Amino acid sequence: GAGVSQSPRYKVAKRGQDVALRCDPISGHVSLFWYQQALGQGPEFLTYFQNEAQLDKSGLPSDRFFAERPEGSVSTLKIQRTQQEDSAVYLCASSSDSSLSNQPQHFGDGTRLSIL
């Protein structure tokens, strides 16, 4: 596709359920990022992939959060045993360059997760 695609756009889950959020990056993009954006805040870094390798997961809030990108394209962010504080918009971004930092990130529209 032309841009980064995220699904679902909206997800409502009961506390304690597991959820999986999907990100389809721009074709050929090496770098993939996940961010968590709380209401009224800027995005906060969760994790970074270069191809299939997860090079940084320092932003994941707890061991209930898990991300993968097994074939170096599509990525899934999984949250186990969801809690109310997990409610946020989860943004995925991809970038064309593995040399990083000065390359702009292309963002998807996000998944709005609401935990009841």
Next chain:
Amino acid sequence: AQSVTQLGSHVSVSEGALVLLRCNYSSSVPPYLFWYVQYPNQGLQLLLKYTSAATLVKGINGFEAEFKKSETSFHLTKPSAHMSDAAEYFCAVSETGGFKTIFGAGTRLFVKA
């Protein structure tokens, strides 16, 4: 450690007036700096970036920003606001050689007719 401070969570201007959104950063190494815009229920879109080539950076939609090392600032300006500029604006910093991008809390721009 890197950080970004955006002064003013809300800014309101009249259509046709100057837009000034303030951003200050801290970084232990020469930074890369970015401004992104976010419209409701959408992801972030890059407005412009500074990568040390020139201190005055021109972006899309008539926006520009000036890197001032002495003031550790990267303020965003536009000479004449348009109604379509109403959105949330985020300043961001990343370190040379790194990949983690740190975003500010955002400034919501309101444009009055």
